[in-house]
Amino acid sequence: MSVFIIGILISVSACCADAKSTKDNYLNISDIRVTIAKRIVEDEHDISLRQMVFNLIDLKKGEKFSPALLDESIRMLQQSGKFKEINVDSKEEDGKFILFFHLTPYRWIKDIRIYGRYPVFERDVLAAMTIYPGNAFVQEVLEKQEAEIVKLYKNEGYIEPKVSVVADEDPADGNYIIKVKIDKGPFYSLKTIAFTGNKNFSATRLKWKMKIWREALFPASFGRFIEAGFKKDVDELTKFYRSKGFADVEIQPVIKKDAKNHTVSISLLINEGPCYRTLFSGNKAFWDSTLKKDLILLRDGNRNGLGLKRSIRKIEESYQSSGYLSAKIKAEEEPHPGKDDIRTIRIIIEENQKTIVDSIDIKGNVSYPESRIRKQMLTETGGIYGSGIFVPAIFEEDISSIRAFYISEGFMSPEVKQELEWNRDRSRVKIRITINEGVRTMVSSVKIAGSKVLSSDDALKLITLKEKQPFQKYMIGKDENALSRLISDKGYPYVKVKGEIEVATDRKQAEITYRITDGIYVSMGEVYSKGNLRTKDRVIKKEMEIRTGEPFSLEKTLLSQRNIRNLDIFKEVGFKTLGLKEEKDKINLMVDIEEQKPYFAELGFGYESSKEFYARTGIGDHNLLGLNKYGWVSGEISQTGYKSEIGISEPRFLDTYTSASMKIYAEQVxxxxxxxxxxxxxxxxxxxxxxxxxxxxxxxxxxxxxxxxxxxxxxxxxxxxxxxxxxxxxxxxxxxxxxxxxxxxxxxxxxxxxxxxxxxxxxxxxxxxxxxxxxxxxxxxxxxxxxxxxxxxxxxxxxxxxxxxxxxxxxxxxxxxxxxxxxxxxxxxxxxxxxxxxxxxxxxxxxxxxxxxxxxxxxxxxxxxxxxxxxxxxxxxxxxxxxxxxxxxxxxxxxxxxxxxxxxxxxxxxxxxxxxxxxxxxxxxxx
Known part of the structure; x- marks a missing residue:
């Protein structure tokens, strides 16, 4: 996000002094005059600036002057992001107090043109910059762009790129076109790459694994040496070695740069280490290929033997999760006399039997039958309809599910205890679950207090916790939020809802009171936009779900933001609610936009069997006349004929969510x-x-x-x-x-x-x-x-x-x-x-x-x-x-x-x- 430096020259103290008639009594404001520094031309975006200023300032003609309201007005003008300088002054004439707002609007960046960027994509250059078309033009921010682009090109392998970023004022409207000129200069290219220590794989095979070597086969800048890419290649080589069993492999790169000839010579010192041959024995429940996926040492290495230990733990977890609680796993190394480069690790698995649930005994469940409790559990006894496998982790979740079930039914403090009885070899287990339900708390009454906006009947229909239902404390917060949303959407965004609970001494009943403070009524103000130098304001306003003068709704504001973001003509869209934080009675909306480049031209040719050789071309505008319409002209010629067309597409036909596309075409087939x-x-x-x-x-x-x-x-x-x-x-x-x-x-x-x-x-x-x-x-x-x-x-x-x-x-x-x-x-x-x-x-x-x-x-x-x-x-x-x-x-x-x-x-x-x-x-x- 760009950083704007805003110069604000405000004579607040002078205003206050001029406005005082007595010690703490301020004069009435006779007039408010707004002057805006002259622009070269006034366009659609500038004509409404003066009305916007009057709308944003809280000081009104005929009302008493207030320093606090002046500060608030200045803050609103700042938040609009429209003005480079804000200067407020005052004057007293014949007992009349007059306020003057002198404003200098920003000039805008209308386009960024990049020259000499190849082979880097334009979008990557723009992403490196901190400005974009539609931003306010600030010279200090512009000066920082060169360093960011230089950094990008150095990361792309260029030695000393030179970048010039200049701003040309467009005499037609006073806005700026940013011109980025890039002199990439020379780049390092790969001269040689050598391997030492590679005993098991040839240098040719390893080279083909490296992207920098493959790219070096291409001419010109495609073969430039990029250090970040080289590091990825080394990582990929390491992964390759490990996948082939060399878990202890270490690769040490050495880079030598020849600044005179702009070449790089690379040496890769490889310590392959031994080749691990992993064998499994005793595994009947899992295939070898399945267990190999748990061999962490072949993925992350085996430094100090940690990879092997982690692999064994991973295999144990796989067996545990499948019910083999008594499974024993150990690793033994088989010797290879005279062959230090081979390590055969045999993983010996003693699976033993799966642990089966013999029985599940549930006691203490007074309010619900055992069948209802069992529905909360995944653990089950063996039989025709169930495997009966006992997995401790799943059983712990079962206990939590039973507890959550009782809480949802109004039992505020249920206790669920477990007892496991194993046989000698832990292949069978008997489960005993003891439940202390405690007291069930029911909602005896629900009251709605304090709201003049929402009737009690409507509120009671909305909330989840209702009279004569089980009390669920965690639902209080959800009901508070639901009531807040409903009242907020009626134009009361500052609403506060607090749920109060009064539980009887015997804990059998709970009274709930939702105390509501509506706050002030808030209306929707004006919708302003910046950054849309091409797109008409009415296109943006058309997507709004809320209109000026309607009750302000945060939900409709978010829907509006989504609608505007979904327009293909914008790259980024941000909303700023002016006055919401300050809890004002009217909220204005500032839409901050980054537009997509609308124009395109394309040319292509190729061959496919259905039409053999063909060529096609087209030009178009995705934001025709700034009206969010797509216009295009295209043509194609092939060995089966030709087709040309001109068309226009409207995504909001007749202001509906129906898209319309009209075209005229001519073809021969x-x-x-x-x-x-x-x-x-x-x-x-x-x-x-x-x-x-x-x-x-x-x-x-x-x-x-x-x-x-x-x-x-x-x-x-x-x-x-x-x-x-x-x-x-x-x-x-x-x-x-x-x-x-x-x-x-x-x-x-x-x-x-x-x-x-x-x-x-x-x-x-x-x-x-x-x-x-x-x-x-x-x-x-x-x-x-x-x-x-x-x-x-x-x-x-x-x-x-x-x-x-x-x-x-x-x-x-x-x-x-x-x-x-x-x-x-x-x-x-x-x-x-x-x-x-x-x-x-x-x-x-x-x-x-x-x-x-x-x-x-x-x-x-x-x-x-x-x-x-x-x-x-x-x-x-x-x-x-x-x-x-x-x-x-x-x-x-x-x-x-x-x-x-x-x-x-x-x-x-x-x-x-x-x-x-x-x-x-x-x-x-x-x-």
Missing amino acids: EEFNENFGYKALGASLGLSPKAIKNFTPGLNFSLERRDQYRLDSSLPLGASISEEEYQKRSILVVTPSLTYNTRDSFIRPKKGVYSSLHVDVSKGLENSFDDFIKYRYDLRYYYTPVNRLTLAFLGRAGYIKAYGNKGQVPQDQLFFLGGTFDVRGFEENLLRFDSAGDAIGGRCAVSGSMEARIDLGANVEMTLFYDTGSVSKAFVDAGSDEFRSSAGLGLRYITPIGPIGILYGHKLDREKGESSGQIHFSVGYTF
Whole structure:
């Protein structure tokens, strides 16, 4: 957080002197005049400054002057964070006392521009600084930024970086643009890395374990030596050695820097120590692999034998928690004459029998049957329905649960004692529980006193402790808080609630009185903001759950803060309640904002099998005109066509929590292996209400002018295809949808469900070819049974029902399967094809996939998959309605924005003339 130095020049003593007419009698204030130092221009944020000042100061025209109120007024102006200087003066003219407030507002940092930052990300440079756009400009704070950025670049491996931070005043508005110029200078690069003492692993293998060595293989600044990264590499090498059994390994790094040539030579002195071979004997309850997880020495080392001792204790705890109370564990070292580099540790386990609960005898339970007491316990006797294993830690929790149960039922001081009777080898235990219930205290009466805001009836409905119910002392605090919240939300934030208890001498009854002091009524004042140099104030006020003049509510204030924080246009949002601490009768709110950078430009290109080479670009503004609207222009071209669009999105359509997105687009599509293409020009409007419990409904409208054409006009039309299909068509489509999503990640899901249903109600405006209803259903399930393995399942179904008088559906509206994103192993769209090798679509399509995604480490994932699908209800008599399947495997590299993969699918039911399989390149998961 930035530190602001505020200069305050206040003539308080002079004001007080001028205001006195007698010794302790102050004059009435005849006038209050506010002058604000002239800015270059007045914008939306500055015009209201004067009104804000009058609203924040407690001194009012016509009222008596008060030094205390003057101090309070100055404090409020300071807390607003809007003013660099505050100067208060006074003047007496003709018996009239006039107050003058001379205020100098801050100028603001409107932007921070960074030059020469590469290869460090801009966000990392900004994070190192203590200022951000929207902060007040303070020269002294600005001067501290250079040192912070220099420190960052030194940590990144640069030797003597030079940083210049200057502020340029924008003549248009008087605010400042901060320019950060970075001259990184030379950096240390890794020259050599040598290992000594590595007897069991080659230097090459150890080098590949070190990130600094791998990065040194890359040119330019990618291979710079970063000391913090080197320390992590040494730690990783230590972990590697320990995982291989070298628990006593010690690695001593030696760094030699050549300042002249800017190189670093590293020597790693390795004392491997002996290799521990750990064997287990006598263990029947646990596998060796399970017990190895308890070997702390292979994770944290074995200095002075402590790692082995801790490992044995850990194994003992595992046995204890499974009921083996008599288990004995010891470690013996097996000798290896002449081999000092090997230590074989045999962990000998004498499990003995599990300790079983023979019986549970409960006495003293007068008020409740034994069955009710047993429900509070996890410990149980052995039998058909229970294991009967005795675990001391769980039994102690049982005793606490019984005690807590009695307290919740009104017994203020219950005693629960335990007695355990063991057999000779401690394999059986008898449990005796003796309960001294004590006196049960019931609530005899509940009174509400002192509140004029809340009626007794409403208060009694709210509280938990009610008349004729068991008395629970700990619930008093909860009821106090509940009453406080309710009254506070009615505009009384200074309410005080105190619960008083009067217990009868026989402790059988308790009278409760909640004494309430409402405090003064407090109203919501004005909402001010700072830091939003681009965003309009009305955008912020729209998110407020509480309006000016309404009863002040802390709960609604917190909800408002959450609403504003949820806006994607802000990076940080802070609320300051002006006057709450001082217990004023009107609370003004200051919203402190750090805006996100709204503009973006992107350019990308790549290759994937479904469209081969492609390039895309786009520009946009996430805060268009400062109105929290998202506007964009984008385009993509590939070997299957092009698409361009311009759009605008409104997250609060008609001031509701429904987002609206409107776009105009033009596209041309020529899918692989299809004998037709189409051009389209259209517009769409999509509405999406706020998700409710993972459900997101949607409604989309689109109007499109479509022109379907043949790719080879010399070929004759099929018998089922009309020439009218190749005339221009106008189509209106209404699409309601419902989506359910519980996935843990959008980019790389490992658990959860995704399901969506879309229904396209299509109407041709010039003919009935596009008169149909298209149903599309998608179901995905992700499950991770063990670490590094995720199972993914996909089911898709689509169906088209024509309602036009022709009963025909154009080719460009049918379903096609085969290829990268549905049934792999087949060429794009060729799951079903005719004798000429052209894809055939149908009015019905069903497909499914199963994947096993295995994390191999180093951001590499191996995939095993099985796909199947069927295209049916075709308009031509070619191909088959039968399901066709494939299986295959692939590799994916996981990037921060998703995986890039190469996969091979093998056809399981290859037809004559088909290839055995297909290679697919994909960007992102296929599902």
